[in-house]
Amino acid sequence: MTLTEQINQDIKTAMKAKDKETLKVIRMLKAALQKEAIDQAGDLTADQELTIINREMKQRRDAMAEFAAANRQDLVADLEQEIAIVEKYLPTQLSEAEVKAKLEEIIAATGANSAKDFGKVMGQAMAQMKGQVDGNVVNKLVKELLA
Template identity: 40%
Template sequence: MSLKDQVIEDMKTAMRAKDSERLGTIRLLLAAAKQKEVDERVVLSNADMIAIVDKLIKQRKDSVEAFTKAQRMDLADKESAEIVVLQAYLPQRLNAQEVSAAVQAIVTSLGAKGPGDMGKVMAAVKAQLAGKADMAMVSKAVKIALAS
């Protein structure tokens, strides 16, 4: 079963359970997926769905940060709850050590040295680790690897 099919099934389950918060978040995800399908005239793969989920989670994290600064904890809590629902659709993420090891292997294989090679390394790392790791953590690991 594809990730999109799983999301649709979860939407039906949330409707039956009358879980309005979860249902709203799932509908947001499906709307974003449908928008991408219509805009690009493609059928989404699991990797595309994971990218959409990542994007929505990043937006929610930014919103939580902004709401917390504005002392709007009610809105921050709502966004945090949406993050929890969305994270259920992500595959198991690599931990910091695994990310660091993968980045170091790519840096070595490319022969990259110094911050000037950041773009080349990030392109290779993104191709290999997209959907498997938090890209902010990956970026930090690349900076550390290139600095040494």
């Protein structure tokens, strides 16, 4: 079952359960997927679907950080609920220790040894761990490892 099919099933389930909050978030995800499919003039691949869901997750995390900085706890709580719903459609997230271990492998494989190689390591890391980790975490760890 593709991600789009799963989202369609979950919309039906949320409608039957009269879960308005979940339904709202899932419909936003579906709209983003449909918009991209129209822009592509065809069906989306699983990788493209994952990229779109990751983009939606990043938007919510960024907004949550801004709301927290503005001391808007009511909006932060709403976004935490949305993030919990969106996470169901992402692959299992890697722990920081797992990310660090993978980064060390990538650094060894690419021969990176200074901050000049940051882009090369980031490119490899994000390609290998796509959807499994937040880019900010990878960025921070790569800087630490190459320092």
